[in-house]
Amino acid sequence: MTLDERKRKILQSIIKDYVATAEPVGSRAVVRKHDLKISAATVRNEMADLEEMGYLEQPHTSAGRIPSEQGFRYYVDCMMENEHLPEEQLEDLKQAITEHVRDLDQVIAHVAQFLSQITRYTAFIVVPSIHASQFRYLQLIHLNPGEALVLLVTNLGLIMHRRIDIPPNITEEDLESIGKLFNQVFARRRLDALRHTDLQALKEELHQRRRVIDNALDAIDLLLQDSHEERVVISGVLNMLNEPEFKDLEKLRRFLHLLEEEGAIKNNLPQGVGENVNISIGSENSEEMKDMSVVIAGYRSFGEMGKIGVIGPVRMEYWRAAGTVEAVRNIIKEMFQ
Amino acid sequence: MTLDERKRKILQSIIKDYVATAEPVGSRAVVRKHDLKISAATVRNEMADLEEMGYLEQPHTSAGRIPSEQGFRYYVDCMMENEHLPEEQLEDLKQAITEHVRDLDQVIAHVAQFLSQITRYTAFIVVPSIHASQFRYLQLIHLNPGEALVLLVTNLGLIMHRRIDIPPNITEEDLESIGKLFNQVFARRRLDALRHTDLQALKEELHQRRRVIDNALDAIDLLLQDSHEERVVISGVLNMLNEPEFKDLEKLRRFLHLLEEEGAIKNNLPQGVGENVNISIGSENSEEMKDMSVVIAGYRSFGEMGKIGVIGPVRMEYWRAAGTVEAVRNIIKEMFQ
């Protein structure tokens, strides 16, 4: 399982070359580009060994070698050093964040865009659900006769809302007093503590204006359900068109399809990602993503786990992707403190 | 400029065939498929005429003919009848709308999805800005010490919000009283009547708690700016991958690029669309969309003009697209009444 220094050098050369060109790499190319002090024939012998060990493969007999998934795996685990991205670019991102700090959605969108631009892969951010947020404020707003708005605000400034029907004779003052009641009951509780059963209990308790309250409670219930959903933000899908592996329209279609429905991508990301940068290569992913690689890292946001990373072809510049994902993750981490 | 009956028949045959197969159509195919009572040779003569008039073109000498953009234009203007889509499908859509009537965003998303699914092209909906909405309600909500939320609700139930900084000694009660003040001043006015200068004037008028009010006014100002933006909702991008014209990766990239930035697509849609269904073929569009066609119709929503339609290749089933766009537009129209 452990390779000697020369084999490592050769494997590394082949990986760098192959990632850059997407072409099989021959023995001559290895000695030429990385001027090792050995001949092509020696390299050939070594390459044959590496192939036997499973780190390389040969598309056909008279072609050069390309790294196998196992080869990439070995490189990533045992040889790779993350490439740090220049301080100034990070400064740009920090700048952009502080400019939009008022609006979490915008910050997230910016970060995703930054990540995809720098890496030139497709970036994603999984924004955790808001279970742990505190209830801050509820308001019933009279819109038009027979129609009101339930508005729920969390301590993070997240806003959820839903329209409800009300009996036409309910006045603004009525709504206000009902709202006050809700606020008293809910004050400062965590969203995930407001369970369906609580709502039911509250419903029983209240006799007056049952109709409004019923509808409002239903609306709140639905809002809370939504709050349990993670969101996924994606940026840089087009970057994939530059990768020669997506010349194949079928691959491209599968990839785009995966992104089209929110849920699909979420369920296909590697599970159990901790705070470290994690790399998942080709068939290590689920069936749907078996010819892509994912570089992903976790971040904590108010007690919940979010994820950030990039998706690219197996032939990915892992060193650059990992370095960038790590740096951006750290910035997010900072931001949440 | 006017064609005799036989030429029209031939043009129509060629269009139908070409749209279905994406292959040049020969003279034999025309007589065979549409059993006209004339021979292939006659058709050839007519086709030569049609080519000279600019309605057909020939990819190369020994190939069949394909309709030119002018040919499509003639067909659309002078021969086409919209194909109506089955009542039951429309019912499905109406059903879906009434189910989600609580949330305008969801309805829009549904309609777009429906349109793209039925036509198998890429659907878009331009949701007009909300200039004409009425101000309904403003609330200042205390989030955390030093931080509050400005919340603005329109009579349509649209919600805009923004976080602001406040001096840390401001209490919830303070915010409430300031909010009341705003509400009095703004009550029932139209959003587009709340101009920057008004806000400035209000600012001058108020002496107390200047800091909070300043920040809130700034926030409102920004929210109003946003409210002037149209939104574009897009669905069914992937449908394009089925069209053989997008085998060409360069075309595909240009198209996806256009969709990637919100603004780009908005600015490239045909201008001056009225309530009728409008068709814009190939180079009649802006440079960026010169090999696509757009079928578009307008709808009125609270005094503002919205647009709905589909984008497809020039080789589009205009009759089906136009029929569907029209039907869906009518449903939207109904919904807004």
Add this chain to the structure above:
DNA sequence: TGTTAGCACTCATTGCCGTCGAGTGCTAAC
């Protein structure tokens, strides 16, 4: 024992025909 030069072998790619067939334009006959 590890390294290297030499050489035969493999195989994808490229360019070059020749054939095939769909489709045309033209002409002469109906």
Add this chain to the structure above:
DNA sequence: GTTAGCACTCGACGGCAATGAGTGCTAACA
């Protein structure tokens, strides 16, 4: 005005040889 016939055009397709990159193997060398 319509049609049949025929020569012509031109892209698509398949076979074939040349090319060249790259390999594996062997024998000689250090």
